[in-house]
Amino acid sequence: xxxxxxxxxxxxxxxxxxxxxxxxxxxxxxxxxxxxxxxxxxxxxxxxxxxxxxxxxxxxxxxxxxxxxxxxxxxxxxxxxxxxxxxxxxxxxxxxxxxxxxxxxxxxxxxxxxxxxxxxxxxxxxxxxxxxxxxxxxxxxxxxxxxxxxxxxxxxxxxxxxxxxxxxxxxxxxxxxxxxxxxxxxxxxxxxxxxxxxxxxxxxxxxxxxxxxxxxxxxxxxxxxxxxxxxxxxxxxxxxxxxxxxxxxxxxxxxxxxxxxxxxxxxxxxxxxxxxxxxxxxxxxxxxxxxxxxxxxxxxxxxxxxxxxxxxxxxxxxxxxxxxxxxxxxxxxxx
Amino acid sequence: xxxxxxxxxxxxxxxxxxxxxxxxxxxxxxxxxxxxxxxxxxxxxxxxxxxxxxxxxxxxxxxxxxxxxxxxxxxxxxxxxxxxxxxxxxxxxxxxxxxxxxxxxxxxxxxxxxxxxxxxxxxxxxxxxxxxxxxxxxxxxxxxxxxxxxxxxxxxxxxxxxxxxxxxxxxxxxxxxxxxxxxxxxxxxxxxxxxxxxxxxxxxxxxxxxxxxxxxxxxxxxxxxxxxxxxxxxxxxxxxxxxxxxxxxxxxxxxxxxxxxxxxxxxxxxxxxxxxxxxxxxxxxxxxxxxxxxxxxxxxxxxxxxxxxxxxxxxxxxxxxxxxxxxxxxxxxxx
Numbered sequence: 001x002x003x004x005x006x007x008x009x010x011x012x013x014x015x016x017x018x019x020x021x022x023x024x025x026x027x028x029x030x031x032x033x034x035x036x037x038x039x040x041x042x043x044x045x046x047x048x049x050x051x052x053x054x055x056x057x058x059x060x061x062x063x064x065x066x067x068x069x070x071x072x073x074x075x076x077x078x079x080x081x082x083x084x085x086x087x088x089x090x091x092x093x094x095x096x097x098x099x100x101x102x103x104x105x106x107x108x109x110x111x112x113x114x115x116x117x118x119x120x121x122x123x124x125x126x127x128x129x130x131x132x133x134x135x136x137x138x139x140x141x142x143x144x145x146x147x148x149x150x151x152x153x154x155x156x157x158x159x160x161x162x163x164x165x166x167x168x169x170x171x172x173x174x175x176x177x178x179x180x181x182x183x184x185x186x187x188x189x190x191x192x193x194x195x196x197x198x199x200x201x202x203x204x205x206x207x208x209x210x211x212x213x214x215x216x217x218x219x220x221x222x223x224x225x226x227x228x229x230x231x232x233x234x235x236x237x238x239x240x241x242x243x244x245x246x247x248x249x250x251x252x253x254x255x256x257x258x259x260x261x262x263x264x265x266x267x268x269x270x271x272x273x274x275x276x277x278x279x280x281x282x283x284x285x286x287x288x289x290x291x292x293x294x295x296x297x298x299x300x301x302x303x304x305x306x307x308x309x310x311x312x313x314x315x316x317x318x319x320x321x322x323x324x325x326x327x328x329x330x331x332x333x334x335x
Numbered sequence: 336x337x338x339x340x341x342x343x344x345x346x347x348x349x350x351x352x353x354x355x356x357x358x359x360x361x362x363x364x365x366x367x368x369x370x371x372x373x374x375x376x377x378x379x380x381x382x383x384x385x386x387x388x389x390x391x392x393x394x395x396x397x398x399x400x401x402x403x404x405x406x407x408x409x410x411x412x413x414x415x416x417x418x419x420x421x422x423x424x425x426x427x428x429x430x431x432x433x434x435x436x437x438x439x440x441x442x443x444x445x446x447x448x449x450x451x452x453x454x455x456x457x458x459x460x461x462x463x464x465x466x467x468x469x470x471x472x473x474x475x476x477x478x479x480x481x482x483x484x485x486x487x488x489x490x491x492x493x494x495x496x497x498x499x500x501x502x503x504x505x506x507x508x509x510x511x512x513x514x515x516x517x518x519x520x521x522x523x524x525x526x527x528x529x530x531x532x533x534x535x536x537x538x539x540x541x542x543x544x545x546x547x548x549x550x551x552x553x554x555x556x557x558x559x560x561x562x563x564x565x566x567x568x569x570x571x572x573x574x575x576x577x578x579x580x581x582x583x584x585x586x587x588x589x590x591x592x593x594x595x596x597x598x599x600x601x602x603x604x605x606x607x608x609x610x611x612x613x614x615x616x617x618x619x620x621x622x623x624x625x626x627x628x629x630x631x632x633x634x635x636x637x638x639x640x641x642x643x644x645x646x647x648x649x650x651x652x653x654x655x656x657x658x659x660x661x662x663x664x665x666x667x668x669x670x
Binding site for chain 2: 033137159160165166167169194196198199200202203204206207208209210211212213214215216217218221222224225226227228229230231232233234235236237238239240241242243244245246247248249250251252253254255256258259261262263266270271272273274276277278280281283285286291294295298301302307310311313314316317318320321322323324325327328329
């Protein structure tokens, strides 16, 4: 953001569309579920998008996913009319990234493949292009090993589906330039996302590690017959989910401590929680017995509804929640 | 529910107020934060409530909490006018439970104390009274050891605050009568709660174990400097919270597997998740260094806002979420 006259901090571009005016050409590399969802979101924000994917059926799949995403985008207040006018499918990687201001990569989670991919992208993209990887598993430092200039590559890891869930985890590599981190934050913010910059590169980042930690106990409780899958899901949707949509775990325990706050919590409930950590939590594995049990229970719990029905229900409820939160929070200043 | 002419299944009483007409007299034993919140909810549903607590200041505290809860109850669509008319504070336990249809106990989490308490309650309460404990840590089987008739005691464990969060975990003891479990389900359902019956007595029940499992990784990530507390909270409120308010962990992964569903998830992501469980997740403890770090970070993150401000914000957002969910879900049949 060094050009004169352009915003120089993420805050300056937060409310306006400046950042999307300067970064209006996107390349989507790899158009599976994540890439297609990004495509829908970018298009709904007025960007020109070139998509490339080796799957000969990719274009049909992407258009199908955009069609499915359209009601959600509309419900979130985004325009969807005419979005296909700004969408192009191209066969060639060099063609996809030529002229791109933003490259969002969603390729297979293989280190060697990504290293080679970014090296190729670097050779064809304009010098100002920002390189963002959707990877959930590979660090930017590792992925950038074959690049000439690794300063503009970083992780922009969404939570599925990216067109709906606000979080984007921004994880710079060791050589990522601070300015590129700011640019990525400004870019995702302009898309209505909530980018969060991690202070350290760590495998799994934050959200997936938290999810895995809780899911371990979920599997333990279901596999040991304490509750069925649908019952466990119901416990979560009627307690922890709404709680954590309103406030995260730390502020929740800060408030759970009453007037004594988090210090009271640590003193009075900390030892009990430590005891649960060390002595109570289960350590299941996906062995054959557990896997068989889980799949049977899944069929019992959700087998009478199709994936499409359940997904439509989830998206509808999530949109309702996100809109309720957006309408209930103090509006950020537009100055 | 054996009297002729009365509903005999929870479903029959779900929509109507029958259950609250038959169970309109409640005793609240122990009026800390949980007891006071139950009191507010019971009153808002038209029940007559007698409260007893050895704290000489209990009445003032309970009235203060009810005043604070009133806007939330109103926002949830419950009447709050004149609710104090049906509230009485009594000094004597026998007086509190005499004539009670429901006893909700919220005493200290000490086994011996609770055993003696329930034995006393049993001697003074009517034979038809249902005995419910808010305990989060003691099993009904253990708590009932000194009772003559342990069949009507069970756990009705709320999630804080009970007047707001839907979940109530119902945990029968070994000797709890099936009919009393049905009665408890019908009672909490009539209060607008979502009761969930556990199939096994297990320490910590379900929600608190899940919360502890995730919080272990939260503490690990903050204490190791990956994110600040407010940043971690922001990760959760912008991803896992809204996700899990719309659908629980199992249905979320069922949908995360695409058209292959949960089986695809298990095959393709299961091994990676198992790897995280075994090799990645942190195992922090609340040692002095960690505790000091956490408290400092709490002050940095939330120190500029009072507990009351943060709690009001949380309640406002939770009400918005719960109302959005209630308005978005298919309405249950009233037949």
